[in-house]
Amino acid sequence: MPRYCFRLTLTLFLIATGTGLLFAQEIATPKYPVKKDSSAADTGQLDAGDVYNLLFRKNKKKAPKSRKSGSLVLLPSIGYTPSTGFEFGADVSGTRYLGEPENTTLSVFDAYAAVSTNELALIQLTHNIYTARNQWNIQGSYDLGKTVVLDRGLGTGREVPEAIPIRYTYIRLSENIYRNLFPNFYAGAGLAFNYYTNIDEELDDPESIKTHNYLYSVKNGYPVNHYFASGLLINLQYNTRDQPYRPYKGLYVDVILRANQKWLGSEKNALQLKTELRKYWSLSAKNPEQVLAYWLWGSYLLNGSVPYLELPGTGSDINQRIGRGYTISRFKGPSFFYNELEYRFPITRNKLLSGVVFLNMETANNQNNIKLFNYWEPGTGAGLRILFDKHTRSNLCLDYGIGNYGSNGVFVGLNEVF
Known part of the structure; x- marks a missing residue:
């Protein structure tokens, strides 16, 4: 298989509430929906919707819309990766304010389904609900799919000449509820239920091939072709970002303690600590889009063990965008640490086009002689941004x-990587 990852999503059609032109990627709805930036229209910014209106809707007036009204958008899309082949899907996304827009974040409901030329399939349902005045936040994700990853085993610091593809079917269910305790600070709890089955079922004799999943599962006492990982979640979150899609300033910290439990169906008990930090500095008062951004993401096994396909690694964040420069699951281990620095800057005066340069580093351990932070795997690159919605x-x-x-590749997505 090629040593690169290429993902391109093309929006073919959208019917909704007069939005105009949309682009979309086949990823989960962002975890924290946005409030509109009402000042954008006064700064001379030009977005894709403006371009569309200039070209096709010169004499058409938009109907007035209530600030509390919701929306429903259909986003058919086409994607491609070396692992999945061409992917054809459709995304239905709905939004609504459950309180006054002045003090309540927009709630989002999303349904996505896709099939690929490599006989892979996915159904995903997500919701992110904010009650009036943001007193409660309820987040849920329900995934069912058949997929493939290019597997190269555990740990960093090792060049593996050939990847072994792992095909499997999965069910992932999670539900979290957060309570706003004081400004910018939330605490919550939840449940996660993950099931993996039909792992490597297409292989004639998995035991003779000795895949990484097989060796790890035998060593740690897991079934080789199916397993459960279900646990309790305790979350603490602090967020001062001015906007989650594309922040100019602020700090975001999320700490999750996950306890897999046999009485919930897990094969083994395990305790994991997951941490995330994102920090943003705006470098210019005239051009606030000129931003230095830092991202830290870590998952640490404190006790017990987790199944092979649950191990954290490249692409383990909610939108699978950790580690630009590598395929998903290229590096992984019982514990994994990642950090990235990105510089963002406008290119055109109307802000329609902007650019980024980035540098990232990741490290993972294994169960033998490779320890966390022993070896670092760097990634670097540059990118172009096209402003889709200035608000x-x-x-x-x-x-x-x-x-x-x-390793190298092109990576395409909607909204900033972090």
């Missing part, structure tokens, strides 16, 4: 990244 700051991202061992 929500959402944009289309096109990045080219390179990494170690000849």
Whole structure:
């Protein structure tokens, strides 16, 4: 299989509430929806919707819309990766304010389904609900799919000449509820239920091939072709970002303690600590889009063990965008640490086009002689941004990244990587 990852999503059609032109990627609805940036229209910014209106809707007036009214958008899309082949899907996304827009974040409901030429399939339902005055936040994700990853085993610091594809079917269910305790600070709890089955079922004799999943599962006492990982979640979150899609300033910290339990169906008990930090500095008062951004993401196994396909690694964040320059799951281990620095800057005066340069580093351990932080795998690259909606700051991202061992690729998505 090629040592690169290429993902391109093309929106073919959208019917909704007069939005105009949309681009979309086949990823989960962002975890924290946005409030509109009402000042954008007064700064001379031009977005994809403006371009569309200039070209096709010169004499058409938009109907007035209530600030509390919702929306429903259909987003058919086409995607491609070396692992999945061509992917054809459709995304239905709905939004609504459950309180006054002045003090309540927009709630989002999303349904996505896709099939690919490599006989892979996905159904995903997500919701992110904010009650009036943001007193409660309810987040849920329900995934069912059949997929493939290019597997190269555990740990960093090792060049593996050939990847072994792992095909499997999965069900992932999670539900979290947060309570706003004081300004910018939330605490919550939840449940996660993950099931993996039909792992490597197409292989004639998995035991003789000795895949990484097989060796790890035998060593740690897991079934080789199916397993459960279900647990309790305790979450603490602090968020001062001015906007989650494309922040100019602020700090975001999320700490999750996950306890897999046999009485919930897990094969083994395990305790994991997951941490995330995002920090943004605006470098110019005249051009606040000129931003230095830092991202730290870590998952640490404190006790017990987790199944092979649950191990954290490249692409383990909610939108699978950790590690530009490498394929998903290129590096992984019982514990995994990642950090990235990105510089963002406008290119055109009307802010329709902007650019980024980035540098990232990741490290993972294994169960033998490789310890966390022993070896680092770097990735670097640059990208172009096309402003999709100036009010929500959402944009289309096109990045080219390179990494170690000849790894490189083009990565396309909606909204900033972090």
